[in-house]
Amino acid sequence: MERGGGGSSSGGGxxxxxxxxxxxxTLQMVGVxxxxxxxxxFELRVxxxxxxxxxxxxxxxxxxxxxxxxxxxxxxxxxxEGTLEENSIIDGARITLLPSxxxxxxxx
Numbered sequence: 001m002e003r004g005g006g007g008s009s010s011g012g013g014x015x016x017x018x019x020x021x022x023x024x025x026t027l028q029m030v031g032v033x034x035x036x037x038x039x040x041x042f043e044l045r046v047x048x049x050x051x052x053x054x055x056x057x058x059x060x061x062x063x064x065x066x067x068x069x070x071x072x073x074x075x076x077x078x079x080x081e082g083t084l085e086e087n088s089i090i091d092g093a094r095i096t097l098l099p100s101x102x103x104x105x106x107x108x
Contacts, residue, residue, distance in 0.1 A: 069100035
């Protein structure tokens, strides 16, 4: 089950913890370390069942950058779709944030 919005918190300790979603199901929470290539690592707490899109929105909000410019890598693989669980992202995982660079070149 995927949560659509805000129930995840950022920061906090490490290790697994259980929270409940609105339907009462227990969610396994994981801490992921987001490491921008430009520096300034931070941690986010999200549910293992949260989507990559939801994670991108959290990073976007945290950095005040449009989500379209957020490119996340895990184990040298571009995270595009699915859930954290489906992408084998576990508690303590390190996710690399690449800056999205616009070249300004026009293709004619």
